[in-house]
Amino acid sequence: MSETTHDIRLKVNGTDHDVAVPARRLLSDALRHDLGLTGTHVGCEHGVCGACTVLVDGQPMRSCLMFAVSAAGHDITTVEGLARPDGELGPVQQAFRECHGLQCGFCTPGFLTTITAGIAENPDPTEDEARDMIAGNLCRCTGYQNIVKAVCRAAELARPAQDSRSEVVQ
Amino acid sequence: MGQKVQRVEDDRLVRGAGRYVDDVAPDALHAAVLRSPHAHARIISIDVDAVLDVEGVHAVWTYEDLEGAMAEPLPLLIPHPTLTHGRTQYALAKDEVNHVGEAIAFVVADDRYVAEDALARIVVDYEPLPAVVGIESARSGDRLVHDDVPGNVAASMEQSNGDAPAAIAGAPHRLSLDLHIERSACMPMEGRGVVARWDPDQGRLQVWSSTQTSTGVRAAVAAKLGLDLGQVDVITPDVGGGFGVKIVHPWPEELLVPLAAQRLGRPVKFTEDRREHFISAAHERSQVHHVEVGFDDDGRVLGLDVRFWHDHGAYTPYGLIVPIITSTQLLGPYKPGAYRVRFDSLYTNTVIVTPYRGAGRPQGCFVMERTMDAIAAELGKDRADVRAANFIQPDEFPYEHGLIFQDGRDLTYDSGDYPAMLDKIKELVDWDGFESFRAAKAAEGKRVGLGLACYVEGTGVGPYEGAHINIETSGKVKVATGLTSQGQGHQTAFAQIVADELGVRFENVEITTGDTRRMPYAVGTFASRAAVMSGSAIHLAAKRTKEKALRIAAEALEADIDDLEIVDGVVSVKGTDTSIPLGTVAVLSNPLRYAFDEASKAATQFSVGDPGKPPVAEDDEPGLEGKDFYSPPRSTFASGMHAVIVETDAETAEIRILKYAVVHDCGHLINPMIVEGQIHGGVAQGVGGALYERMAYDESGQLLNASFMDFLMPYVTEVPTSIEIDHLETPSPLNPLGIKGAGEAGVIPGSAAIAAAIEDAERAVLPGFGITAMPISPSELFALRAAHTPRDAQESK
Numbered sequence: 029m030s031e032t033t034h035d036i037r038l039k040v041n042g043t044d045h046d047v048a049v050p051a052r053r054l055l056s057d058a059l060r061h062d063l064g065l066t067g068t069h070v071g072c073e074h075g076v077c078g079a080c081t082v083l084v085d086g087q088p089m090r091s092c093l094m095f096a097v098s099a100a101g102h103d104i105t106t107v108e109g110l111a112r113p114d115g116e117l118g119p120v121q122q123a124f125r126e127c128h129g130l131q132c133g134f135c136t137p138g139f140l141t142t143i144t145a146g147i148a149e150n151p152d153p154t155e156d157e158a159r160d161m162i163a164g165n166l167c168r169c170t171g172y173q174n175i176v177k178a179v180c181r182a183a184e185l186a187r188p189a190q191d192s193r194s195e196v197v198q
Numbered sequence: 199m200g201q202k203v204q205r206v207e208d209d210r211l212v213r214g215a216g217r218y219v220d221d222v223a224p225d226a227l228h229a230a231v232l233r234s235p236h237a238h239a240r241i242i243s244i245d246v247d248a249v250l251d252v253e254g255v256h257a258v259w260t261y262e263d264l265e266g267a268m269a270e271p272l273p274l275l276i277p278h279p280t281l282t283h284g285r286t287q288y289a290l291a292k293d294e295v296n297h298v299g300e301a302i303a304f305v306v307a308d309d310r311y312v313a314e315d316a317l318a319r320i321v322v323d324y325e326p327l328p329a330v331v332g333i334e335s336a337r338s339g340d341r342l343v344h345d346d347v348p349g350n351v352a353a354s355m356e357q358s359n360g361d362a363p364a365a366i367a368g369a370p371h372r373l374s375l376d377l378h379i380e381r382s383a384c385m386p387m388e389g390r391g392v393v394a395r396w397d398p399d400q401g402r403l404q405v406w407s408s409t410q411t412s413t414g415v416r417a418a419v420a421a422k423l424g425l426d427l428g429q430v431d432v433i434t435p436d437v438g439g440g441f442g443v444k445i446v447h448p449w450p451e452e453l454l455v456p457l458a459a460q461r462l463g464r465p466v467k468f469t470e471d472r473r474e475h476f477i478s479a480a481h482e483r484s485q486v487h488h489v490e491v492g493f494d495d496d497g498r499v500l501g502l503d504v505r506f507w508h509d510h511g512a513y514t515p516y517g518l519i520v521p522i523i524t525s526t527q528l529l530g531p532y533k534p535g536a537y538r539v540r541f542d543s544l545y546t547n548t549v550i551v552t553p554y555r556g557a558g559r560p561q562g563c564f565v566m567e568r569t570m571d572a573i574a575a576e577l578g579k580d581r582a583d584v585r586a587a588n589f590i591q592p593d594e595f596p597y598e599h600g601l602i603f604q605d606g607r608d609l610t611y612d613s614g615d616y617p618a619m620l621d622k623i624k625e626l627v628d629w630d631g632f633e634s635f636r637a638a639k640a641a642e643g644k645r646v647g648l649g650l651a652c653y654v655e656g657t658g659v660g661p662y663e664g665a666h667i668n669i670e671t672s673g674k675v676k677v678a679t680g681l682t683s684q685g686q687g688h689q690t691a692f693a694q695i696v697a698d699e700l701g702v703r704f705e706n707v708e709i710t711t712g713d714t715r716r717m718p719y720a721v722g723t724f725a726s727r728a729a730v731m732s733g734s735a736i737h738l739a740a741k742r743t744k745e746k747a748l749r750i751a752a753e754a755l756e757a758d759i760d761d762l763e764i765v766d767g768v769v770s771v772k773g774t775d776t777s778i779p780l781g782t783v784a785v786l787s788n789p790l791r792y793a794f795d796e797a798s799k800a801a802t803q804f805s806v807g808d809p810g811k812p813p814v815a816e817d818d819e820p821g822l823e824g825k826d827f828y829s830p831p832r833s834t835f836a837s838g839m840h841a842v843i844v845e846t847d848a849e850t851a852e853i854r855i856l857k858y859a860v861v862h863d864c865g866h867l868i869n870p871m872i873v874e875g876q877i878h879g880g881v882a883q884g885v886g887g888a889l890y891e892r893m894a895y896d897e898s899g900q901l902l903n904a905s906f907m908d909f910l911m912p913y914v915t916e917v918p919t920s921i922e923i924d925h926l927e928t929p930s931p932l933n934p935l936g937i938k939g940a941g942e943a944g945v946i947p948g949s950a951a952i953a954a955a956i957e958d959a960e961r962a963v964l965p966g967f968g969i970t971a972m973p974i975s976p977s978e979l980f981a982l983r984a985a986h987t988p989r990d991a992q993e994s995k
Binding site for chain 2: 030031050052053057060061064065066067068069070071072073074076077079106107108110111117121124125126128130131132133134135136137140155159162163164165166167168169170171172173174175176
């Protein structure tokens with residue numbers, strides 16, 4: 029009894045991938061094991077820890093709570109897609125490095141994607157707003173102190189970049 | 199050293215380019231484990247026939263499929279003479295299961311989904327047996343976990359210094375306390391995981407494990423699979439946190455996966471899921487303590503007699519380390535006139551108990567600090583003053599406690615300055631200004647309290663660590679040390695040590711940890727030992743490498759060694775522009791017959807060397823390398839004090855941390871940014887242990903909260919908004935860098951300090967109110983308030 033598979037196209041970090049997956053295959057497993065994008069980590073498999081968070085059409089989603097087949101046709105961004113086009117670290121990545129916002133790094137990709145969406149929505153968060161932004165993600169190493177700092181720093185780094193980009197567009 | 203250098207690990211980790219164990223071997227088959235649904239049961243039969251029809255299944259094993267050493271119980275890693283009834287589990291259960299989650303059958307399939315489908319088809323016939331859950335049930339001995347262990351007692355141990363009962367009997371004041379700490383667990387964000395590849399062409403096994411000891415796993419796998427040590431390589435890639443649980447080895451899966459890889463001739467992978475981590479990894483902390491203390495009018499402890507009961511779960515693979523640590527580290531910075539400690543280590547039908555960050559110290563600290571607060575209350579004295587009256591003084595080091603520590607060595611503190619530390623913490627938390635703060639808050643109708651807790655932590659336990667340094671002809675410095683990394687920033691901190699000692703650029707130093715191919719002699723990462731042990735070994739190896747580099751450079755430059763210096767990877771004669779890069783020195787260190795590039799021509803036989811002497815001198819060897827080991831006589835003792843201010847809601851009993859202050863002494867700091875990060879993380883775990891985390895077992899041994907939905911680890915919303923940190927640096931005389939460990943420090947006094955603060959807040963309204971068990975939830979605090987009668991208050995006066 030071979031398992032029925034579905035041919036789907038996953039658009040991840042701007043690239044299309046054609047894969048055949050069983051209906052029950054989780055998006056997190058498809059990203060990690062079918063596409064080899066192992067930057068997305070799975071910490072709890074029940075949507076609580078946030079390590080597996082990816083952006084689906086710009087919105088943070090728990091990839092362990094989503095089937096790969098449901099992600100077809102959507103624009104998915106994983107941690108691998110957060111660097112700048114020239115390969116330099118993106119603002120959130122850079123801020124985490126500067127602020128010592130990570131230790132073991134396992135939960136980090138979920139924080140990075142969550143904060144990327146968060147500062148897109150709120151480009152100038154206060155410390156309290158920064159805490160709210162990450163309040164659904166678990167980290168067991170850092171005690172969150174430096175992650176909160178990194179949120180504020182990321183927003184700061186992202187602002188001039190966005191300004192200059194909009195200038196270029198103009 | 200001493201600089202807040204940004205971490206070299208971070209670039210790849212923030213790009214999602216880390217390599218954790220589940221990231222390697224994408225072509226591997228996947229394993230899944232059938233686990234016991236019963237806390238205690240006899241296995242009547244196991245029927246795996248239905249699995250054989252499942253497409254994509256490659257193997258299904260039960261105990262019957264194991265042979266030789268694999269069919270024997272797992273090793274008892276740390277034997278002790280008092281551990282008279284040690285028991286360990288089998289890789290797959292034989293006849294009986296002793297906790298929910300114990301491994302019973304093992305399936306290998308194309309992927310994890312199919313493997314779990316297969317597990318669902320295995321039929322096990324159980325005869326459920328009565329379960330022993332909790333210390334009270336274990337102590338009663340009415341039911342037994344193991345039929346051949348009377349009273350459920352694996353070990354009874356006693357240590358003493360002086361005659362504590364007599365000292366207490368003769369003391370002007372006496373108190374007794376009963377104190378309890380609940381179960382929690384490490385809960386790294388990445389669970390356990392192992393990957394194995396068998397190479398039939400070479401007859402070699404390669405194992406990747408998310409472990410805290412690659413050399414330990416290597417030795418265990420070789421022994422169990424009947425392989426020579428030289429046939430097994432163990433690599434520890436990036437590890438998503440450990441906090442102690444990953445020092446346990448070999449886990450059943452760490453043996454079954456390599457065996458499957460060998461038998462099937464295919465790479466095999468096991469990745470633990472979260473529920474499995476809750477029910478089949480390890481927990482810690484649960485202990486019940488009874489304290490008798492006698493003291494004088496100043497609060498000086500004349501005699502301290504502690505008896506406690508330690509719940510070690512179903513088996514004892516890690517020996518008695520946790521209760522031994524409690525029994526010794528309980529003393530903290532204090533010197534009681536006489537001390538006696540006795541403990542029983544008890545079996546229960548629950549997950550095994552092995553060290554979790556702090557490893558018995560949070561319990562010991564809780565016991566000692568609750569005792570100090572009780573003494574202060576009894577005498578009506580300031581809590582800080584009572585502590586100060588009991589401190590070991592700076593001129594008393596090395597201070598011998600007359601006890602044996604967890605490493606089998608004398609409990610002898612090497613250095614510290616506790617009075618100076620107390621001054622610092624009092625200033626940081628504004629101890630003397632607290633009563634006016636309390637009054638101001640009281641005027642707003644708010645209850646606030648202040649707590650203080652002090653601890654001493656033996657860090658950097660032996661037996662040893664080593665390091666190997668190789669300077670390549672490119673000038674790059676390759677360093678290997680055998681212990682593993684789980685996020686501590688070793689690649690950064692160790693590179694700082696090398697750059698300093700060797701005189702090379704930090705960016706040119708590359709550190710490898712936990713790879714037995716690069717450094718086969720190592721112990722592991724636990725007990726806040728990595729910086730002390732491997733840091734010191736790396737420092738010593740760098741010294742050796744430097745000596746050799748200078749010797750070769752002196753010859754090449756025809757200069758005196760004493761006139762040379764190494765700066766930015768270039769050896770030069772001080773004050774001149776005569777110089778030679780270390781890469782060239784590396785070329786010269788290896789006499790060649792064959793050139794492979796321009797640089798190497800300089801080392802060929804017609805270019806260098808005295809034709810009258812052997813190209814490699816008798817007492818020398820080729821290559822610009824240095825290797826050394828560090829093996830200290832005993833542990834070095836770090837220390838710290840935490841002070842916390844809490845607010846307890848008068849109606850809802852909600853507990854809010856208003857201020858958290860830490861003074862910490864780990865000797866010289868290698869990278870203050872990393873040390874502070876360790877403290878932040880430790881404090882968060884301390885807060886979790888004090889206010890939120892507990893393993894909720896029901897009486898049948900089911901773990902009711904085995905998920906992140908129900909086991910409440912702190913999110914950002916549960917940790918203090920700021921943690922104020924001050925450092926004291928009393929260097930250790932035991933190692934060349936004067937350092938002490940820092941990894942566990944932040945978590946140790948959490949429950950003690952927070953309990954004290956809550957008690958203090960409540961006592962302002964409810965005189966005599968006491969906290970004797972942690973963690974505490976708002977509903978428990980609410981219930982304690984309700985149960986607190988004026989009579990309690992009267993009695994306590």
